[in-house]
Every structure is written in structure tokens, then in C-alpha cells.
């Protein structure tokens with residue numbers, strides 16, 4: 001696997017791949033890789049001739065009181081596991097390389113409306129501006145045919161699909177299923193911050209999603225009832241602090257009162273300073 005740190009170098013490799021007629025599958029990440037990220041590499045490998053992964057902890061998508069500084073980083077180990085999983089080129093730029101105006105500063109940003117107004121968009125103001133801006137920069141640098149994203153960040157997938165549709169960006173967004181630990185916890189780079197006790201109580205996230213799925217399968221369609229069921233389960237865990245529990249229309253993330261079409265049940269919960277997200281799609285009918 002080739003590792004590059006500058007935009008000039010990655011552009012050269014991309015030019016060479018394109019000249020050789022190769023399709024490019026792209027996996028954007030913030031690093032500290034786990035099986036969820038590696039599953040994206042494997043999907044990209046199946047569907048493309050060459051796989052490019054980026055590792056960049058993007059300051060623009062973190063709020064002033066969020067965990068940018070504390071975000072876990074280990075480029076050496078990441079390079080080993082990404083190469084073993086089939087990544088061909090790893091692009092790991094510095095903040096200065098991506099934001100030469102200094103300190104994450106840009107004068108041009110990408111704002112996606114409506115699908116950013118709820119869920120993580122409401123609790124992390126400016127987050128999706130940072131994500132859409134950096135991903136459009138990365139798309140312009142890497143020029144991929146397809147880009148692979150995890151459904152653990154379901155709202156991010158909706159935001160980026162909206163962005164490529166509205167701005168005619170010629171990249172296919174490929175959503176990939178959430179990879180979980182054997183006990184159900186969704187894999188996340190931030191899981192390393194959990195104490196044993198927090199990690200044990202965090203199992204309530206996937207358990208409460210399953211309980212809601214079961215309730216829908218048994219005929220429950222009322223959004224308030226379903227949200228109450230999930231909230232009560234999470235609130236029973238003393239270390240869990242709910243940021244949000246929401247059920248929205250899956251297609252456009254609009255508010256709904258009953259489940260008639262596929263709906264997204266999404267939640268964000270803090271355990272100490274660590275904020276975890278998870279979600280499931282509830283199928284109506």
C-alpha cells in the first residue's frame with residue numbers, strides 16, 4: 001500500500017490510475033480503524049479496481065467544546081490494517097495541507113439544508129457544514145467513482161447523497177451496513193474511551209433498537225410510544241445521558257407521527273464525555 005500526505009502526490013496517483021482505465025473506490029475516515037472501516041474497504045475492493053482511503057480528523061466538523069483534540073489517532077497501526085484489508089493508497093493529509101488558510105479556516109463552505117436540521121445536525125451545530133465541506137474537497141481531490149459510507153452515520157449518508165444530487169457531483173454514494181461487536185455494540189473509534197461499566201451499560205443502545213423493531217413487528221406504529229419505549233430503556237442505565245432519541249422518515253428525515261413508510265430510529269447517548277450514536281430502520285406497513 002502506498003501512503004501519501006500531500007494533495008499533489010494523491011492527485012498524481014489518481015491521474016495514473018485513471019490513465020490506466022481503473023475505477024476508484026474511496027473510503028473517507030477519521031482513522032483509528034476498526035472492523036467497520038475495514039468492511040468499507042472490502043466493499044470498495046469488490047466494486048472498484050483500486051481503493052483509496054483517507055484518514056483526516058477534520059477540525060471543521062467539531063464544535064468548540066467537542067473532542068477534536070482528544071479524538072484517538074494511530075496512523076502507524078491504521079496503515080498496517082488498511083493495507084492488510086486491501087487498501088491500495090492511503091491519503092493522510094495534515095490540517096495545514098487541507099486548510100492552508102490556517103487552523104481549519106475556509107472562506108467557502110457547503111451547506112445542505114433540511115436533512116441537517118434534526119438529529120446530530122440539531123445537537124452539533126455546524127457539524128454537517130464541516131462534513132459536507134471537507135467531503136466535497138476530498139471528492140475534488142480524489143475524483144472517485146464510488147464512495148463508501150457506514151449507515152451508523154445514517155444522517156451523514158443522507159446529507160452527502162443530497163449534496164452530490166444537488167451539486168451534480170459525479171460520485172456514487174454507497175451506504176454500507178453497520179458492523180457490530182458480538183454483543184451488539186456498534187463499532188466506533190470512540191468506544192476506546194468507555195470504562196468497563198460504561199461499555200456494559202452502552203449495550204442498551206442496540207438492545208433498545210431491537211426492542212423498538214420488535215414492537216413495530218408486533219404492530220406498534222405510534223412514534224411517541226416507540227420513542228418512550230426506547231427512552232425508558234436507556235434511562236434505566238444510570239451512566240447513560242440521552243442527547244436525542246428520534247424517529248423520522250427514512251427518505252428525507254422529515255418529522256412523522258406514525259410509521260407508515262420506512263422510518264429511521266436514531267439515537268445519541270453520552271456516557272461520561274463519550275457520545276455514541278446508533279440507529280435502525282423501522283419498516284412500516
Ligand SMILES: Nc1ncnc2c1ncn2[C@@H]1O[C@H](COP(=O)(O)OP(=O)(O)OP(=O)(O)O)[C@@H](O)[C@H]1O
Pocket residue numbers: 028029030031035036037039040148149150151152153176177178179180186187188189190191
Ligand atoms: N460500526 C461501523 N460499521 C460500518 N461503518 C462504520 C462503523 N463505524 C463507522 N463507520 C463508517 O466509517 C466511516 C468513517 O467514520 P469515522 O472515522 O468517523 O469512524 P467512527 O468509528 O464512526 O468514529 P466515531 O464513532 O468516533 O465518530 C464513516 O462512513 C462511518 O459511517
Ligand SMILES: CC(C)(CO)[C@@H](O)C(=O)[O-]
Pocket residue numbers: 028029030056058061131134135153156
Ligand atoms: C466522512 C468523514 C470522514 C468526514 O470527515 C467523517 O465525518 C467520518 O469519518 O464519518
Ligand code: BAL
Pocket residue numbers: 030061062153
Ligand atoms: N463519524 C462522524 C464523525 C464525527 O463524529 O465527527
